[in-house]
Amino acid sequence: MRKLNQFISGDDGERGESFLDDESDDLCSLSPAQRMYAFAACLVAGLACTFLSLIVFVKPIKFAVLFTFGNVLAVGSLPHWSGEATKCDV
Secondary structure, three states: OHHHHHHHHOOOOOOOOOOOOOOHHHHOOOOHHHHHHHHHHHHHHHHHHHHHHHHOOOOHHHHHHHHHHHHHHHHHOHHHHHOHHHHHOO
16 A cells, blocks of 8 residues: 555655556466366356356346356456466556
8 A cells, every 4th residue: 555655646766667566476376277277167157157048048037147147257268268467468
């Protein structure tokens, strides 16, 4: 919090360094095995929801909720495949 206050007020003497540089290493710390487990879990959950939506096809609201949630989970699994480091690098 102190760094944020210094950054906002402009008190810090170092201008060439971003205030997220020392903290960004901890944000992207999943191992490749953990990323594959997260990818598989999201993909399987998404496919299960999509399959369940086909079973309740005659009830439009349940179908829409399950189908949308299943697709969001399936598409949301893809960032785990590429890794968080590629999302953090700007």
